Every structure is written in structure tokens, then in C-alpha cells.
Amino acid sequence: MxxxxxxxxxxxxxxxxxxxxxxxxxxxxxxxxxxxxxxxxxxxxxDSKDGIFLSIFNETVDGYIAGVENLIGRGKNGRESLLDLIRHHFDYLRAHEAQFLTILRESPERIGRRKTASSAVRRKKLSRLTGQMTEILERGSADGSLLLRYSARDTAEMLRGILYGTTRHRMLGIIDVPLPRLAEMLTDFCRHALTPPPKGRAERHGGEKH
Amino acid sequence: MxxxxxxxxxxxxxxxxxxxxxxxxxxxxxxxxxxxxxxxxxxxxxDSKDGIFLSIFNETVDGYIAGVENLIGRGKNGRESLLDLIRHHFDYLRAHEAQFLTILRESPERIGRRKTASSAVRRKKLSRLTGQMTEILERGSADGSLLLRYSARDTAEMLRGILYGTTRHRMLGIIDVPLPRLAEMLTDFCRHALTPPPKGRAERHGGEKH
Amino acid sequence: MxxxxxxxxxxxxxxxxxxxxxxxxxxxxxxxxxxxxxxxxxxxxxDSKDGIFLSIFNETVDGYIAGVENLIGRGKNGRESLLDLIRHHFDYLRAHEAQFLTILRESPERIGRRKTASSAVRRKKLSRLTGQMTEILERGSADGSLLLRYSARDTAEMLRGILYGTTRHRMLGIIDVPLPRLAEMLTDFCRHALTPPPKGRAERHGGEKH
Amino acid sequence: MxxxxxxxxxxxxxxxxxxxxxxxxxxxxxxxxxxxxxxxxxxxxxDSKDGIFLSIFNETVDGYIAGVENLIGRGKNGRESLLDLIRHHFDYLRAHEAQFLTILRESPERIGRRKTASSAVRRKKLSRLTGQMTEILERGSADGSLLLRYSARDTAEMLRGILYGTTRHRMLGIIDVPLPRLAEMLTDFCRHALTPPPKGRAERHGGEKH
DNA sequence: AATGAATGAGAATTCATTCAT
DNA sequence: GATGAATGAATTCTCATTCAT
CATH class of the missing domain: 1.10.10.60 (Homeodomain-like)
Incomplete structure (x- = not known):
């Protein structure tokens, strides 16, 4: 204590x-x-100044990952889990604003090129995250609640980038959309992009010319 | 010379x-x-080390903006302009990899909170970019080639975050999807999220329960 | 205990x-x-970190001096006492390697220039050692078992330096001669340098040209 | 300049x-x-504080070695070269007192255990010295001007230790014999210990009992 | 006697910037 | 314009020592 x-x-x-x-x-x-x-x-x-950053990173990311683990465990279908994930992302963000900003800002320095022992650990944690998202997308694809046009893995990576970039711009004040509104937009955006066509109607997309 | x-x-x-x-x-x-x-x-x-960064930033961003200006001027409809924009983004990226990475890495330090004279200039350039994207989205909304569920401005800001985040993760090697594939996925993703329903059919989305 | x-x-x-x-x-x-x-x-x-060093120094040097005191007390002639001293030196060294190395390494720092109260004590102990060696040499000179070409005091100081230097190089691995061999060589060396000419023959040394 | x-x-x-x-x-x-x-x-x-020490070491030791090289080249016999070496040692010492003391004090720290790239270089320089002394002793052994009772190499190592130790004690003020007197004593000491018996007389040493 | 968290005075090193040439 | 030796403020980190428990 x-x-x-x-x-x-x-x-x-x-x-x-x-x-x-x-x-x-x-x-x-x-x-x-x-x-x-x-x-x-x-x-x-x-151990060092870097060790302070490391602790912030680990504690924050571990909590985030645990939250995702938790929502995956609830056994909802893929689509609902994906929406839960986005919700969780923004909830967690709110509760750990400074930590998130710190990580957002410093990732390239401390996770990027230089291959050190601890940067490997950090990369691993982050790729665990991609793994979780992949799992959710695969579930959705299997249960028919999501329509993937690319592999689950690739889609998950893209989604991570999307969440990262919008969140970051928002937190750095580069964009003005308020956080809840951003969450809503992204939810909607994903829903439209990944929603299978209503039953009984053919997906017409393939017929388009572009 | x-x-x-x-x-x-x-x-x-x-x-x-x-x-x-x-x-x-x-x-x-x-x-x-x-x-x-x-x-x-x-x-x-x-003037200073910072001045070197500033020059890299300005020359790179100015070129990017000029490219967007150019494609807007071609007078295509909103939807096609948006696709052109994504194409331009990835093309320009390829041609200026180091510069982009530099800007990606350093933006928060040099554009973020601290309000200095030159950071204001930089912020302005970036918001010019949002303005251009807004313009494209508005055109698409007006000519019926795009369906916006939120204001053009908000959507533009979100799109900027999306492009930023995915690009960044790709360039830092955080995600593995190759660049051309990423471009394709994003194009597709936006198309689905922003496409109006084929004519003659009612948009059923509103009727969903969620 | x-x-x-x-x-x-x-x-x-x-x-x-x-x-x-x-x-x-x-x-x-x-x-x-x-x-x-x-x-x-x-x-x-x-009392302090220095106090730890001081204790090592004192305990080690006290033991060494006591050993010399002991061999002096045996009442052998000067020459034999000198050989006993060398033997004792190398025996004691073996039994207290780490302590010796510590003292070897740190003497200049802690015994050298700076005149502090405790460094005076240490200097005194060391000069006690020179005193003992002087005593042995004087005895040898008096009983005819050793031939000194310089004062007993000066010769003792030189011998101390000789013992110190060879021991040190050996312990630091600067020279390769094994310890027992080194002891033998030094014994021999001293014997030749300090041995009086066999009885009945004139010392011819003075007649040399060089 | x-x-x-x-x-x-x-x-x-x-x-x-x-x-x-x-x-x-x-x-x-x-x-x-x-x-x-x-x-x-x-x-x-x-480069660093250590680099300053390194420069002192190198410049001093290089000069010392060059002096020895020089006297070896004069082609005198072994015995005279050995005396020249001792003379050179004390001359050089006088001219570079501070540098010598520095090296004397710091050798264990910076030459001892830790095997770094630059400590290897330093060790090599020092072993070059032993090599030179070995050369001199071998010459004396060959031309009959010196009598070695041990290998030239072992004797050289012992001599290095002897020179080191006496020099060091003198410079640190641990012993009081003045420098020139010390030089004289060591010269004499070596002469007696390494001198072959005058011609025409049998060496009786082997017959002694001890 | 024993503990170990806390201290704070230094230490070596880095580096953007200046300026005499 | 070009140079590069010189600067000194700032930074991270170390560690002997203290003291409340």
C-alpha cells in the first residue's frame, strides 16, 4: 500500500x-x-526513464487486452463482438487518456525499428491485439454476421490502423469531432463496410463497374 | 543549381x-x-535543426496538397475524386517515403499541443487538407455519387484519421499488409461505407434493429 | 559467533x-x-564503505606483520630469516588472495598522497613492515650471513618494492610465471645479490671494469 | 599547431x-x-574520460618502448644493454612523472581483468616490453655477459615486476630512497644477481647447502 | 540489530548553436 | 558561402548514506 x-x-x-x-x-x-x-x-x-515508459505501456496495454479478452469470452456473435470492441476501445481510452496519448506519441521511437529485447515484448503485445481482432472477424465470418472481402487477418490489421489513426488525431486535437461522435461514426462505418446483404437479396456489388 | x-x-x-x-x-x-x-x-x-524539419514538412505537405488540388480540378464526380484522392495518397507516399515517415513520427512533437508561430502554420496546412477532402465529399453528396451519413466535414476528418493510421502502421512495419493491397482495401472499404444504394431500391438500412 | x-x-x-x-x-x-x-x-x-576497506586492510596487514614478528622471534640468522620472510610472504598471499588484491589495487587511492587520520595509521603499519625487514637485514649483516652494499633501511625498502611489484604483476595476470616459481626465483635472486663471498676468498667485485 | x-x-x-x-x-x-x-x-x-587516460597511456608507453628499441639497436652486449635499460627507465620516468604515476595507479582498473578491445591493445604494448627485455637477456646469455639461472622470459617478467614495484613505491612516497639512489641500487642488485663468475674461477654456488 | 525506501549531491556525456577564420 | 573548433546548458543516471519502522 x-x-x-x-x-x-x-x-x-x-x-x-x-x-x-x-x-x-x-x-x-x-x-x-x-x-x-x-x-x-x-x-x-x-531502472531508467525508459523503464517508466515501459511500465506505462505495459500496464495500459495489458488492461486493454484483458478487456478485449473479456468481451470475446462473452460469446456474442462476430458482429456484436466487433461493436463491443469499438465500444471498449473508446471506453478504455477515456479512462486512460494520458497513458494512451503517451503511447500514441512514443510508439515509433520505442516500438519501431530498433530491435531491443523489450521492444520485442511490446511488439508481441500489440500483435496479440491484432490476433484478438482477427478472432472476432473470423467468428463473424463463420456465423454469417460479418462479410469479409479480405482475409480476417488483413482486415484486422486495417481496422487497427483505422482505430489508431482516428483516435490519435482526435486526442492530439488534429481533428475536432468529439470522441463519442467519432465512436459512433466508426461503428457505423464498420457496420456498413462489413455488413452482409440482408437475406433474400442478392449482393449486387459484383455487378458494378468501376 | x-x-x-x-x-x-x-x-x-x-x-x-x-x-x-x-x-x-x-x-x-x-x-x-x-x-x-x-x-x-x-x-x-x-535557421536551426527545427528549420530543417520545417522545410521537409512544408515541401512534402505542399506537394501533397497541390496534388489534391489538381485532382479536384479535374472535375470528376465526388465518388471518383475520392478514389483519386486515395490513389494520389499512396502514390505520393511511395515517392516520398522518408519524408512521410519523418512527418509521421514527429507530428505530435512539432504540431501537437504547443502553440508556436510555426506550428500554427503547420496546423493550417493540415486543416487545408481536411478542407479539400470535405470539398470532395460535398461534391459527391451533391451529385449523388456518395452517401454521407454524417456531415462532410466530420466524415472528412474521420477519413483523414483512417488514412493516417493505416499508412503509419504500414510504414512503421506494425502491420504486414503490403502497401498496394492496403490501398485496395481502403478503397473498397470506403466505397462500401459511402456508397448510396443502387437506384430503384430502397435503402433498407434504417429499418434494422440494433 | x-x-x-x-x-x-x-x-x-x-x-x-x-x-x-x-x-x-x-x-x-x-x-x-x-x-x-x-x-x-x-x-x-x-562506519562507511571506506571503513570496510579499512577493516580488510587492517586485518590482513596485521596478520602479515604478526607472521613476520613470529619468524623474527625464531632467532635464526639474518639470511635464513630473510628466506623465511619470502616464504611467509607467498604463503600468506595464497591464503588471503582477495584481500591482497584489494590492497594492491587500492593502496594509492587510500594510502597515497592525501594525509588523513586513517591513512596515517595505514602508512604506519606499512612502515612497521619496512622496520621488520630492516631488522632482519641488520641481523644478517651483523652475523655475517648477508652482505649489504647499502644501508639496511634502503635495502629493505628496495626489497619491499621488489616483493610488491612482482607479486602484483603476478596477481593481476600481467606476468605469467606461476607463483611458486616466482617465489623460487626471488629467493634465488636475493641470495645471489646479498650473499657474502665464500670464506677465504677475496671479493673481487671491486676490480671489475664496467 | x-x-x-x-x-x-x-x-x-x-x-x-x-x-x-x-x-x-x-x-x-x-x-x-x-x-x-x-x-x-x-x-x-x-571520446570520453577514458579516452583521455588512453591517450596518456599510449603516448607515454609508446615513447618508453621506442627508447628501449633504440638502446637495443645500439648493439652493445647484453649486460650493458640491461644497464642501459635501467638507466633509460629512470630517465624516462623523470621526464614523465605525472604520466607514469597515472599509469601506475590505474593499471589494474584499466588493464586488469575486464577484457575490452582497448585493454587488449594496452596489454599488448606491455607485453611488447617484456619481449624487449627478454631479447636483451637472451643476448647477454649468448654473449656470456649475463648468467641466467632461469629462462630469459621468466627473468624478464621478474625484472619488470621489480622495476615496477620499486618505482611505484618511490613515486607514491611509500619508500624514502631517492630516485637516483634507487636506480643505483637496482643496477647493482641486478649486476650481482646476473653476473657470471670471473673467468678462471669455478662457480661454487652449486656446491652450497641451503 | 536489521531493514530497505528514500535521498540528493555529483558524475559523465550530448549536442544545437556560434563565430573567427 | 563554408568551415569546424569551441561552447555550456541540460540531461540521465549512480550511489553512499540516512532514518523511520
């Missing part, structure tokens, strides 16, 4: 500062000052 | 390095060395 | 680590961890 | 400070201050 109070304070402050100013522009001295601890204390709880 | 050879060399090298290692992890000394100029020379051509 | 078990563990671990990595490169945290005690416990048994 | 003035100043100051207080106890800030340059300037001329 008391033992981890400072640790949590550090993580909370760091999330906020990283989100606001970026990892590289946030000196450890500022984290310490705002968290009300000595600078050395950071290094009592974390 | 001779006057700008070193300038171009600097920009080319900087784009590559920023893309590979990130802005913050690329010392000016390395840019100078790889470009084959003295470190001081950087400061004859640019 | 139980009272000093942790103290001994600390000294043993510290000797080993100081010998392996050097005093400055051995954090107290590592000593504590390897000794299986808490970091604060170090400070119950010793 | 002017280009290297600051570099030399840094090396001179660093030698002095390392010799006085030890490498680990000399902050780079102090080197910079005393050398009259900015701290960053150190890193313009050297």
Missing part, C-alpha cells in the same frame, strides 16, 4: 507529462518534482 | 535519418557528416 | 568484489546483496 | 590530476577548469 504510493505517483505524473510534452521533452527532474519525490527515487522504482 | 545542391543534400539526408532514428535521436553532426558538409554549413541554409 | 557472522560475510564478499572489480566500481548495494544482508546493515557493522 | 594546443593542455592537466588524486577522483569538470577550456571541449578532443 504505502510502499507503492510513490511509484503510482511517479507513473501518474509521467503519463501526464509524456502526454503533454512528449517523452523526449520531459526531463526526469520534472517528473520527480511534480511527483513530489527526489530524483533518485525514480531510479529506486524504475 | 550549385547554390542549392548542398541544401538538397542536407534535406535528403535529414529525411532519411529522421525517418530511421527519429528527430530527437539524430544529431546535427550526423546530418552534416552524411551530407558531406561542415556542421556550420547547416546553419547557412537553415 | 552469531554476532559477527554477518560482519564476516560482508568482509569476505567485499574483499572478493574489490579484488575483482575495484573499490570504486563496487557499489555498497552489491556488497549487501551478495552478502545476503540489507544495505543498511552494512552501516551497523562499519 | 594552434589546433592542438588545447588538446595538449588537457592531457597535461589530466596527467597531473590523475597522478595526484587518481582517475576516479578527478571529475572531468575539474580537468576542464584547470585546463582553461569548457567541459564540452574535452569531448571534442576525446
Amino acid at each position: 504505502g510502499k507503492t504510493r510513490k511509484r503510482s505517483a511517479i507513473l501518474a505524473v509521467a503519463s501526464r507529462l509524456f502526454a503533454e510534452k512528449g517523452y523526449a521533452n520531459t526531463p526526469t527532474s520534472e517528473i520527480a518534482r511534480e511527483a513530489g519525490v527526489a530524483e533518485g527515487t525514480l531510479y529506486h522504482h524504475f | 550549385g547554390k542549392t545542391r548542398k541544401r538538397s543534400a542536407i534535406l535528403a539526408v535529414a529525411s532519411r535519418l529522421f525517418a530511421e532514428k527519429g528527430y530527437a535521436n539524430t544529431p546535427t553532426s550526423e546530418i552534416a557528416r552524411e551530407a558531406g558538409v561542415a556542421e556550420g554549413t547547416l546553419y547557412h541554409h537553415f | 552469531g554476532k559477527t557472522r554477518k560482519r564476516s560475510a560482508i568482509l569476505a564478499v567485499a574483499s572478493r568484489l574489490f579484488a575483482e572489480k575495484g573499490y570504486a566500481n563496487t557499489p555498497t548495494s552489491e556488497i549487501a546483496r551478495e552478502a545476503g544482508v540489507a544495505e543498511g546493515t552494512l552501516y551497523h557493522h562499519f | 594552434g589546433k592542438t594546443r588545447k588538446r595538449s593542455a588537457i592531457l597535461a592537466v589530466a596527467s597531473r590530476l590523475f597522478a595526484e588524486k587518481g582517475y576516479a577522483n578527478t571529475p572531468t569538470s575539474e580537468i576542464a577548469r584547470e585546463a582553461g577550456v569548457a567541459e564540452g571541449t574535452l569531448y571534442h578532443h576525446f
Whole structure:
């Protein structure tokens, strides 16, 4: 309890500062000052500045993944699970805004090219996510509630990019659509793009010329 | 010619390095060395390291916007213009990979929160882009070639996020779908999400229960 | 017993680590961890990190000096005492390798220039050693078993340097001669350099031309 | 010329400070201050603090080795070359006191255990020295001017240790014999230990009992 | 006696930028 | 325009030591 109070304070402050100013522009001295601890204390709880980021990443992504796991386990059909996923995405986002922003901002630096031991772990977590989404899409394809025009895997990857990009622009203030509205639009967008035609009517799409 | 050879060399090298290692992890000394100029020379051509990034950003985004302007001017209907836009996006991307990656990586640092004079300029350019997309969507809505379920502006913003996110994940190697395939999928996805129902048939969507 | 078990563990671990990595490169945290005690416990048994070194130094040098005292007390002639001293040196070395290495490595830092209270104590112990060696040489000179060409004091100082340097190079792996062989060589070397000419023959050395 | 003035100043100051207080106890800030340059300037001329030590080591040892090479080339007999070597040792020492002390103090840290690329280079230089001394002893053994009771290599290693140890104790003020006197004593010591018996007289040594 | 979380004064190093040549 | 030596502020990290429990 008391033992981890400072640790949590550090993580909370760091999330906020990283989100606001970026990892590289946030000196450890500022984290310490705002968290009300000595600078050395950071290094009592974390290996390095990078270790602080790593903890934020892990705790946030683990929670996100657990949430998805949970909704998958509910056994709804693919289409409903997909909608649940989008809902979960935006709910979780709200509850962990600073953490999300931090991760959004820093992914290329810390997940991108450089192949380090811990970046491999991070990549793995993220690909776990793609795996979960693939699972949902496959279920929908099997139970007829979703119509995939591409492989489930490819579609899942695209969806991840879509969620990422819209979320990011929204959180960075690059676009103005309010978050709930964005969630609604994306839900709708996916529904239309992935919905099979109502029964009893032929899909006419193939006949189009383009 | 001779006057700008070193300038171009600097920009080319900087784009590559920023893309590979990130802005913050690329010392000016390395840019100078790889470009084959003295470190001081950087400061004859640019105000600062930030100025180098700024030039990459401006030249790249200006070219992109000009391309969109161009395709809008061709006077095709909204739907076709939208497809042209996606095509243009991926074409331009291919031709300016390093520059795009640089911008992708650094936007939050340099465009995000902090309101400086030059970040305002950059934001403006980006919002010009949203304006162009809005224009295309409005045209499609007016000429019946596109069906918007939300305002053209909101839809445009969402589309920008979608393009950004998928492009980024692809370029950072976070997802595996090859670029041309991704372009195809997105084209298809948008077509389904924004296509009006074939004439003579009522849109049944509204009747669904969900 | 139980009272000093942790103290001994600390000294043993510290000797080993100081010998392996050097005093400055051995954090107290590592000593504590390897000794299986808490970091604060170090400070119950010793005043400071320096105090740990001091204890190693004192205990080791005291034992060494006691051994010399002992062999001097046996009342052999000077020559034999000198050979006993060399033997004792290498025997003691073997039994206290880590401690010796620690002292070898750190002497200049902690015994050298800086005149502190405790460094004076240490210097005094070392000069006690020179005193003992001087005593042996004087005895040999008096009883005719050794031939000194310089004052006993000067010769003793030189011998100390000789023992120190060869021992050190050997322990640091700078030279390859095995320890027993080195002991033999030094014994022999001293014997030839300090041996009086066989009785009944004039020392011809003075007549040489060089 | 002017280009290297600051570099030399840094090396001179660093030698002095390392010799006085030890490498680990000399902050780079102090080197910079005393050398009259900015701290960053150190890193313009050297890779790291370690690089400064490395330069001192290399320049000093290279000069020493060149001197030995030189005296070997004079073609004197082994015995005289050995005496020249001792003379050269003490001459060079006088001319590079601070550098020698620095190297004396820091060898274990920087040459000892840890096998790094540059420590291998340093070890190699030092073993070159042993090689040179071996060469001299072999020559003396061949031309009859020296009597070796052990292999030339082993004797050379022992001699190196002897020179090292006595020099070191002298320079650290652990012993009081003045430098010239020490040189004389060592010369004499070696002469007696390695001198063949005058012609026409049998070596009686083997007959002794001990 | 024992613990270990917390401290904070330093340490080495980096790097964008300047300026005399 | 071009150079590159020099700068010094800023940054991350280390670690001996303390002290409340």
C-alpha cells in the first residue's frame, strides 16, 4: 500500500507529462518534482526513464487486452463482438487518456525499428491485439454476421490502423469531432463496410463497374 | 543549381535519418557528416535543426496538397475524386517515403499541443487538407455519387484519421499488409461505407434493429 | 559467533568484489546483496564503505606483520630469516588472495598522497613492515650471513618494492610465471645479490671494469 | 599547431590530476577548469574520460618502448644493454612523472581483468616490453655477459615486476630512497644477481647447502 | 540489530548553436 | 558561402548514506 504510493505517483505524473510534452521533452527532474519525490527515487522504482515508459505501456496495454479478452469470452456473435470492441476501445481510452496519448506519441521511437529485447515484448503485445481482432472477424465470418472481402487477418490489421489513426488525431486535437461522435461514426462505418446483404437479396456489388 | 545542391543534400539526408532514428535521436553532426558538409554549413541554409524539419514538412505537405488540388480540378464526380484522392495518397507516399515517415513520427512533437508561430502554420496546412477532402465529399453528396451519413466535414476528418493510421502502421512495419493491397482495401472499404444504394431500391438500412 | 557472522560475510564478499572489480566500481548495494544482508546493515557493522576497506586492510596487514614478528622471534640468522620472510610472504598471499588484491589495487587511492587520520595509521603499519625487514637485514649483516652494499633501511625498502611489484604483476595476470616459481626465483635472486663471498676468498667485485 | 594546443593542455592537466588524486577522483569538470577550456571541449578532443587516460597511456608507453628499441639497436652486449635499460627507465620516468604515476595507479582498473578491445591493445604494448627485455637477456646469455639461472622470459617478467614495484613505491612516497639512489641500487642488485663468475674461477654456488 | 525506501549531491556525456577564420 | 573548433546548458543516471519502522 504505502510502499507503492510513490511509484503510482511517479507513473501518474509521467503519463501526464509524456502526454503533454512528449517523452523526449520531459526531463526526469520534472517528473520527480511534480511527483513530489527526489530524483533518485525514480531510479529506486524504475531502472531508467525508459523503464517508466515501459511500465506505462505495459500496464495500459495489458488492461486493454484483458478487456478485449473479456468481451470475446462473452460469446456474442462476430458482429456484436466487433461493436463491443469499438465500444471498449473508446471506453478504455477515456479512462486512460494520458497513458494512451503517451503511447500514441512514443510508439515509433520505442516500438519501431530498433530491435531491443523489450521492444520485442511490446511488439508481441500489440500483435496479440491484432490476433484478438482477427478472432472476432473470423467468428463473424463463420456465423454469417460479418462479410469479409479480405482475409480476417488483413482486415484486422486495417481496422487497427483505422482505430489508431482516428483516435490519435482526435486526442492530439488534429481533428475536432468529439470522441463519442467519432465512436459512433466508426461503428457505423464498420457496420456498413462489413455488413452482409440482408437475406433474400442478392449482393449486387459484383455487378458494378468501376 | 550549385547554390542549392548542398541544401538538397542536407534535406535528403535529414529525411532519411529522421525517418530511421527519429528527430530527437539524430544529431546535427550526423546530418552534416552524411551530407558531406561542415556542421556550420547547416546553419547557412537553415535557421536551426527545427528549420530543417520545417522545410521537409512544408515541401512534402505542399506537394501533397497541390496534388489534391489538381485532382479536384479535374472535375470528376465526388465518388471518383475520392478514389483519386486515395490513389494520389499512396502514390505520393511511395515517392516520398522518408519524408512521410519523418512527418509521421514527429507530428505530435512539432504540431501537437504547443502553440508556436510555426506550428500554427503547420496546423493550417493540415486543416487545408481536411478542407479539400470535405470539398470532395460535398461534391459527391451533391451529385449523388456518395452517401454521407454524417456531415462532410466530420466524415472528412474521420477519413483523414483512417488514412493516417493505416499508412503509419504500414510504414512503421506494425502491420504486414503490403502497401498496394492496403490501398485496395481502403478503397473498397470506403466505397462500401459511402456508397448510396443502387437506384430503384430502397435503402433498407434504417429499418434494422440494433 | 552469531554476532559477527554477518560482519564476516560482508568482509569476505567485499574483499572478493574489490579484488575483482575495484573499490570504486563496487557499489555498497552489491556488497549487501551478495552478502545476503540489507544495505543498511552494512552501516551497523562499519562506519562507511571506506571503513570496510579499512577493516580488510587492517586485518590482513596485521596478520602479515604478526607472521613476520613470529619468524623474527625464531632467532635464526639474518639470511635464513630473510628466506623465511619470502616464504611467509607467498604463503600468506595464497591464503588471503582477495584481500591482497584489494590492497594492491587500492593502496594509492587510500594510502597515497592525501594525509588523513586513517591513512596515517595505514602508512604506519606499512612502515612497521619496512622496520621488520630492516631488522632482519641488520641481523644478517651483523652475523655475517648477508652482505649489504647499502644501508639496511634502503635495502629493505628496495626489497619491499621488489616483493610488491612482482607479486602484483603476478596477481593481476600481467606476468605469467606461476607463483611458486616466482617465489623460487626471488629467493634465488636475493641470495645471489646479498650473499657474502665464500670464506677465504677475496671479493673481487671491486676490480671489475664496467 | 594552434589546433592542438588545447588538446595538449588537457592531457597535461589530466596527467597531473590523475597522478595526484587518481582517475576516479578527478571529475572531468575539474580537468576542464584547470585546463582553461569548457567541459564540452574535452569531448571534442576525446571520446570520453577514458579516452583521455588512453591517450596518456599510449603516448607515454609508446615513447618508453621506442627508447628501449633504440638502446637495443645500439648493439652493445647484453649486460650493458640491461644497464642501459635501467638507466633509460629512470630517465624516462623523470621526464614523465605525472604520466607514469597515472599509469601506475590505474593499471589494474584499466588493464586488469575486464577484457575490452582497448585493454587488449594496452596489454599488448606491455607485453611488447617484456619481449624487449627478454631479447636483451637472451643476448647477454649468448654473449656470456649475463648468467641466467632461469629462462630469459621468466627473468624478464621478474625484472619488470621489480622495476615496477620499486618505482611505484618511490613515486607514491611509500619508500624514502631517492630516485637516483634507487636506480643505483637496482643496477647493482641486478649486476650481482646476473653476473657470471670471473673467468678462471669455478662457480661454487652449486656446491652450497641451503 | 536489521531493514530497505528514500535521498540528493555529483558524475559523465550530448549536442544545437556560434563565430573567427 | 563554408568551415569546424569551441561552447555550456541540460540531461540521465549512480550511489553512499540516512532514518523511520
